[in-house]
Amino acid sequence: MSTFALTEPWWHYAGRGALTYLGLLVLMRLCGKRAFGEMSAFDVIVLVLVGGTLRSAITGGDTSVTAPFIGVAAILATDKAVGWACTRWPRLNRWIEGRPTTLVRNGRRDDEALRRENVPGAALDRALHYHGMETEGDVALARLEPNGKMTFIRKRS
Structure with missing residues (x-):
């Protein structure tokens, strides 16, 4: 052959x-x-x-x-x-x-959304630090996008 x-x-x-x-x-x-x-x-x-x-x-x-x-x-x-x-x-x-999932809104972490999307709190913390934020208190909105990336909008000072 x-x-x-x-x-x-x-x-x-x-x-x-x-x-x-x-x-x-x-x-x-x-x-x-x-x-x-x-x-x-x-x-x-x-x-x-x-x-x-x-x-x-x-x-x-x-x-x-x-x-x-x-x-x-x-x-x-x-x-x-x-x-x-x-x-x-x-x-x-x-x-x-898919649709994005809100993980943090107005500085408050949505633990149920994190569980539903299988995102450990430590992964959210790493992403916060990567984007120059110390805690979710610095965040107006954080979303898990359909592509799996996390996006953040910082609270206005």
Whole structure:
């Protein structure tokens, strides 16, 4: 067998790549915003394991050089199509990206929101310090954005 010969028709790999992308998008969305935020050592481990595990979902038992490229091309095309659809349908975009969550309002920490979003208090404290604030008392509004990043608006002095 040739290095470039496929064991299945090309569209199998394209379909598998697209379905794998969409399936992983749903799983990541169900995991919540924190999965998209700053990556810890645990997040890197999960990312590597997920990538290694999903390789066989895309290429099956095919060992050619061609199959992974077809799968990756399908993943990139699906990502482009999802982005295109999200710019045209706000409801789809809200479902895929989610909504921001208020973590601090007028200097008061919302412990329930922190628990719901799986954000430890220490992570909020680190983000406060990173943004040059000592405590949540310095904050008018802090949000966990859909991309997993925390944004802060300082109280006016």
